[in-house]
Amino acid sequence: MKKSRVGMRIGAGVGILFLGVLMGLVLAASLGQTGKLHALLGIGESEKSQARPEPVSAAVAPREAASGANQVCLPDFGALAEAVDPAVVNISTTETVKGRTSWRGFGFGGPGGPGREFGPGQEDPFQEFFDRFFGGINPYGDLKRQSLGSGFIIESDGYILTNHHVVKDADEIRVIFRDESETQARIVGKDPKTDIALIKVDVAKPLPTVKLGDSDKLKEGEWVLAIGNPFGLKYTLTAGIVSAKGREIGAGPYDDFIQTDASINPGNSGGPLLNMKGEVVGINTAIVAGGAGIGFAIPINLVRDVLPQIRSKGYVSRGWLGVMIQRITPELAKSLGLDKPVGALVSEITQGGPAEGSGLERGDVIVEFQGQKVERFNDLPRMVAAVPPGTTVELKVLRKGKEKTIKTKLGELPEESAAEAQGEQGKGEDLGLELQEITPGMAKGHGLPSEKGLIVTGLDPRGPAAQAGIRRGDIILEVNQKEVKTLAEFRKIVGETKKGEMMLFLVKRQEGALYLALEKP
Incomplete structure (x- = not known):
């Protein structure tokens, strides 16, 4: 009797379960979930009713879908990277950091220090010590600092494109190729305004090159691939899309950046941004600090505009x-x-x-x-x-x-000149200054206190001028007690000063004037 009751209960339970499943299937069908219902029951669909993947426009063959008709096909990044990799290089630079006030590089903030920055009114705790006992000179002497960047070969006889900031202060530039061979490079020319530099290596045989594309044809949402050496990790590939075009990020007067979510990190600078044809459409240049998936590249068409001048005379006349x-x-x-x-x-x-x-x-x-x-x-x-x-x-x-x-x-354009570019290539002769002649219109328009002299528009914080106390926005009125109104006059006086000699600057700052002395490096 007990067994029969148990059997009746089991039978009733199975019946209720079957009824519930049947009602669920009917409900799913009424809500338009027939595809999933057929898949669940193993019922095949006709070819016309099956979902098809969206087509991907790319010269590189798309990867085959592993399984399932609904899987989206992606470009074959591996084939593209394999074709382009040999023309991408690692750039290693060595820079001499002057001993004067270079203690800030030992973890106490400043441009080279990994430590915290000092806020307003806060001083480096070792400032007084070095000033008192060493006259402001780092007793360890000059230091060598190494940096890494990327570049890509554009001509088989050794011409390589990179960022200006990658090689800007370099005493030595070494290029490491895909096969781990390396050689020394020299700067052919550069354009700080657009952050572009052209370097050259001597070659015994033709080098592999990349093809330059047309960045004007690049569309938002299009796939792109970045290749470089982030944090020294050689030949790292990252893929993403074009997030936006024509971005202004405050880097310079000619901002026109391509924004991408392809990962760009320190060390990627100077590397290529590629379209799916394997053509270079940009030079990876900048990132948003603290941002994720926000990188910027210089459009290759902008590079095309200035490249002939950079190659022929080392600088750009505008x-x-x-x-x-x-x-x-x-x-x-x-x-x-x-x-x-x-x-x-x-x-x-x-x-x-x-x-x-x-x-x-x-x-x-x-x-x-x-x-x-x-x-x-x-x-x-x-x-x-x-x-x-x-x-x-x-x-x-x-x-x-x-x-x-x-x-x-x-x-x-007044601030563009051959001497400015050559001075940066002087390896130690540069004072770390960017200057601009003051015109009456500029003085009036910007509220400058004087229509004479040269205004300091840029300053290398590690350079001799900054160490002597010159600040951005200062107006240089005299050098060695000679009035300066033009860049030519300034260069002439500096050129006549011998290495190691002291130079006397008369500087106008806000409503006052002061003399500052620096030793010519």
Whole structure:
């Protein structure tokens, strides 16, 4: 009797379970889950009803799906890397860090130190010690510091592209190839404004090269591959997509970066960003500190524009219009009678500059340059810079709602010169300064206290000038008690000073002036 009752209970339970499964299947079918239902029951579907993978546009053959019709195919990054790897190089540089005040490199903050930075009013605890007993000189003497970067071969006779910041302060540059062989390299030329450098190695046989692509054709969402040596880990590959184009990150006046989520880390600088054809579309350059999946590359088309000058004369001469411009906001556009906020608004005409006397006026909106539309205000500096000095150019402007055409001859951008580039290549002769001549228009537009002298626009914190107390924004009035108004005058005085001799600078800072002395390295 007990057995029969147990059997009845089991039978009833199985019946209820079967009924529940049957109701669930009917419900799934009514909700449109027939595909999963058929898969569950092992029922085949017709070819037409099966999901197909989206096509991937790539020159590299896509990987075959392991299983399942719904699996998305990816490009074969391995084949692409194998083809390009031999033309990618590791760049190792050695830099001499001067003994003066170099204790900051021993873990107490500063550019080279792994320790914390000192806040306002906080001093390095060893500052007084070194000043008192060693006169501000590090008793350990000059130090050698090594850095790593990447590059890629563009010509079989040994020409290699990389970032300017990778080789900027190098005393020695060594290139390590894929087969672990290495050789010394020299700088052919560089352009700090765009962070591009061209180096050369001597070769006994032709080297493998990469092909330069067209970064203008690159689309957001397109696959890209980065190759480099992050943290010294040789030939690391990372893949991602183009996140955005035309990014401005405050790196320089010609910012036009490709943003990618392909992982870029220290040591990747100078390496190639490749499209799926294996063509270089960018030079990996920068990252957002603390950010994840946010890297930036210089578009290869920008490199193409300046490469001939870098190779032929070691630096880049840029056109100069001589105007100050600003972005047009929606509010400004409305007040200027524009349909939309496009173009570059002229806020100042530089006195003595090329545009003075051309007919260009403050308040004009430049909407075209040499037939090219100026969509964003920062398009204009890049357009002007790409035209050789001395060229007569045509601008289309809007003035009080009316269109006008103006012609003017471009000058040469003042801070660009052969001596500036060669000084950086001087290996110890550079004072660690970036200077710009002050024009009356610049003095007025920027509220500078003087129309004479040279303004310090950049400063190497490890250089002699910084160690002597010169600051960014200082105006150099005299060197060795001789007045300086131009870069040529400054270079002449510095060139006449012998190595090891003291140089006396008269510097204007805010409302006062002071003398500073430094030893020529």
